[in-house]
Amino acid sequence: MNRPSLQQRDNSVLWHPFTQAGLRQLPLPVAAARGSKIILEDGTELIDAISSWWCCLHGHGRRELIEAASTQFKKLDHVLFAGCTHEPAVALAEKLIKILPAGFSRVFYSDNGSTAVEVAIKMGVQLWANQGAPRTGIIALENSYHGDTFGAMSAGARGIFVSPFEKLLFEVHRVSTRADQHDLARFERLCQSGSIAAFIFEPRVQGAGGMIVYDTAAIDRYSEVCERYGVITIADEVMTGFGRTGPDFASSLLTRAPDIICLSKGLTSGTLPLAVTVCGEKVFEAFISEDHARTFFHGHTYTANPIACSVALASLELFLTAECSASRQRLEQAHRRCATKLESSPAIENVRVSGTLLAFDCVTEGDSGYLSKMGRSVGDFFRTKGILLRPLGNIIYCLPPYCLTESETDHLHSALLEFATHLPPAT
Numbered sequence: 001m002n003r004p005s006l007q008q009r010d011n012s013v014l015w016h017p018f019t020q021a022g023l024r025q026l027p028l029p030v031a032a033a034r035g036s037k038i039i040l041e042d043g044t045e046l047i048d049a050i051s052s053w054w055c056c057l058h059g060h061g062r063r064e065l066i067e068a069a070s071t072q073f074k075k076l077d078h079v080l081f082a083g084c085t086h087e088p089a090v091a092l093a094e095k096l097i098k099i100l101p102a103g104f105s106r107v108f109y110s111d112n113g114s115t116a117v118e119v120a121i122k123m124g125v126q127l128w129a130n131q132g133a134p135r136t137g138i139i140a141l142e143n144s145y146h147g148d149t150f151g152a153m154s155a156g157a158r159g160i161f162v163s164p165f166e167k168l169l170f171e172v173h174r175v176s177t178r179a180d181q182h183d184l185a186r187f188e189r190l191c192q193s194g195s196i197a198a199f200i201f202e203p204r205v206q207g208a209g210g211m212i213v214y215d216t217a218a219i220d221r222y223s224e225v226c227e228r229y230g231v232i233t234i235a236d237e238v239m240t241g242f243g244r245t246g247p248d249f250a251s252s253l254l255t256r257a258p259d260i261i262c263l264s265k266g267l268t269s270g271t272l273p274l275a276v277t278v279c280g281e282k283v284f285e286a287f288i289s290e291d292h293a294r295t296f297f298h299g300h301t302y303t304a305n306p307i308a309c310s311v312a313l314a315s316l317e318l319f320l321t322a323e324c325s326a327s328r329q330r331l332e333q334a335h336r337r338c339a340t341k342l343e344s345s346p347a348i349e350n351v352r353v354s355g356t357l358l359a360f361d362c363v364t365e366g367d368s369g370y371l372s373k374m375g376r377s378v379g380d381f382f383r384t385k386g387i388l389l390r391p392l393g394n395i396i397y398c399l400p401p402y403c404l405t406e407s408e409t410d411h412l413h414s415a416l417l418e419f420a421t422h423l424p425p426a427t
């Protein structure tokens with residue numbers, strides 16, 4: 001009898017994220033990954049054009065990261081972080097504070113983007129309770145995505161991802177990225193009411209909401225109002241952090257630094273789960289007291305895992321090299337050249353580049369959004385070209401690792417152009 005394949009064994013025991021098993025698309029059997037490529041069991045190589053959900057900054061199998069992990073593993077694998085500390089956690093926090101926009105001084109560890117956001121929202125709300133002036137209102141942007149836990153889902157836009165839970169989600173006030181007179185007047189009224197604790201936003205690019213690139217002047221206008229009413233500002237840089245969308249941190253584009261910043265994904269270059277929620281002394285001091293009730297009672301088992309922190313430090317070293325910034329610039333320039341060519345295709349619209357992100361919308365006849373039928377055929381098309389892409393419905397984007405070589409970049413862009421040229425224009 002033939003041994004069952006990996007896909008058959010998977011099909012018997014696994015449940016995949018964001019995947020409808022009833023629609024039977026078999027997962028790719030991945031055996032290895034090196035540099036920008038993932039390698040399937042049969043030896044097929046695919047360019048990881050979305051950096052494995054936007055996290056793999058420096059490519060797969062980086063020697064420096066492997067060495068950092070194995071050296072740390074031999075010294076200290078894990079220890080609880082309540083009542084204990086260790087060198088990798090302290091060193092990483094010191095380094096992050098140095099490279100983040102000014103004003104950040106306290107790092108709180110967790111282990112994924114959603115928990116980084118939960119922590120930020122809880123900090124933003126408890127800060128007010130601790131000051132004896134409770135506020136629980138949250139303002140967020142339309143089309144936002146902040147993760148899949150309940151607080152993060154509440155802050156995110158409503159839609160198919162969260163509809164079964166709607167009654168369980170807390171209410172959030174929404175404003176647009178236009179920040180026009182109407183938005184600002186409403187924003188101001190909300191803040192004036194004295195009930196708003198925090199305003200959360202993805203700066204510069206809204207990722208899962210559709211790779212929407214917007215002008216951060218909108219956040220400046222909202223933040224100015226927040227400052228007047230003491231509302232805490234939270235920048236969710238889980239996706240944009242570490243140079244993904246241009247600057248090292250998208251928050252550096254803002255005239256007022258946010259009070260809290262959330263980072264994950266690129267923090268360990270996609271190797272180990274780790275996240276940080278970073279704030280300044282204003283937030284931290286609201287929790288300092290001899291009264292236990294003012295403690296931030298939040299923590300996860302793997303908080304500040306030493307191996308993950310060591311890899312994050314090694315990843316930061318790579319990120320700060322001149323070679324890495326040159327690669328990011330090269331990628332952005334190549335994306336811009338490709339975007340100019342893509343713009344002439346009548347079948348696509350809204351071509352946009354922000355740092356290492358290149359995205360466009362396929363023109364459809366009403367079948368747009370995350371569930372657009374296009375999604376699957378697009379993935380199939382690019383796989384035949386040796387590229388792994390996972391579109392957001394009719395929105396096609398790439399966000400490759402910074403180590404993508406020039407020939408891999410050319411190949412990716414040629415495939416995007418071929419796709420856009422052969423796509424029948426919507427009638």
Ligand SMILES: Cc1ncc(COP(=O)(O)O)c(C=O)c1O
Pocket residue numbers: 112113114115117145146147148202207208236237238239264265
């Ligand atoms: C902006 C943003 N925040 C939070 C998250 C959630 O991160 P995670 O999937 O690690 O929970 C994501 C994930 O895509 C994200 O893009």
